[in-house]
Amino acid sequence: MAKGKTFIISGPSGVGKGTIVKALMQTRPNTFLSVSATTREPRKGEEDGVHYHFIDVERFRSLIEQDAFLEYAEYVGNFYGTPKKYVDEAMERGEDVILEIDVQGATQVSAKRPDAVTIFVVPPSWEVLEQRLRDRGTDSEEKLQKRLVRAKVELQAASSYSYMVINDTVEEAVREVNAIMLAEHCRPGERLSLLSE
Numbered sequence: 514m515a516k517g518k519t520f521i522i523s524g525p526s527g528v529g530k531g532t533i534v535k536a537l538m539q540t541r542p543n544t545f546l547s548v549s550a551t552t553r554e555p556r557k558g559e560e561d562g563v564h565y566h567f568i569d570v571e572r573f574r575s576l577i578e579q580d581a582f583l584e585y586a587e588y589v590g591n592f593y594g595t596p597k598k599y600v601d602e603a604m605e606r607g608e609d610v611i612l613e614i615d616v617q618g619a620t621q622v623s624a625k626r627p628d629a630v631t632i633f634v635v636p637p638s639w640e641v642l643e644q645r646l647r648d649r650g651t652d653s654e655e656k657l658q659k660r661l662v663r664a665k666v667e668l669q670a671a672s673s674y675s676y677m678v679i680n681d682t683v684e685e686a687v688r689e690v691n692a693i694m695l696a697e698h699c700r701p702g703e704r705l706s707l708l709s710e
């Protein structure tokens with residue numbers, strides 16, 4: 514059985530990672546999408562347990578103490594973390610794991626799991642990013658400006674990622690991410706381990 518790999522997808526808030534990942538999941542069997550825990554309020558249309566596990570700060574802190582997170586970070590005033598248990602279970606089943614997490618989280622996971630593949634998604638332009646954030650219409654002007662500042666800071670980390678995908682159209686972005694995932698499974702280390710089984 515092929516071994517599962519971890520793929521980290523980062524990129525500025527509003528770039529469309531969620532849309533890409535959702536479309537990607539429909540094309541890929543044996544792939545596990547990690548559902549993060551967050552202390553942020555749900556947006557309209559977001560479901561508990563589907564988009565995030567929405568929890569309060571107290572519960573989040575207790576999960577930190579229990580070492581339940583593979584990584585966690587604070588992002589624009591809220592906590593976000595990847596529950597460790599489900600990721601490990603998926604890896605044991607031989608599934609690829611997708612983590613849609615910010616740059617701080619990606620750094621933590623890469624340190625623990627150096628073979629994780631990192632993909633950074635960028636918008637075609639800043640104007641497009643700002644427009645997408647405005648269209649989402651969920652953030653106050655202050656929060657929106659904070660997300661834009663944060664996006665520019667995050668972009669500086671992009672060069673340390675293994676791959677960069679421009680989200681011009683969702684179809685093209687999904688095609689690129691799929692191609693990256695396929696190529697990563699064609700590396701000699703992966704193929705040789707299959708032969709020696």
Ligand code: 5GP
Pocket residue numbers: 523524525526527530549550553584585586588593594595613614615616617618619
């Ligand atoms: P949003 O509030 O827009 O859903 O997410 C804000 C940022 O937090 C995004 O960059 C998203 O990728 C990131 N994020 C979501 N879940 C996690 C997580 O579990 N850990 C970390 N470090 N970042 C996360």
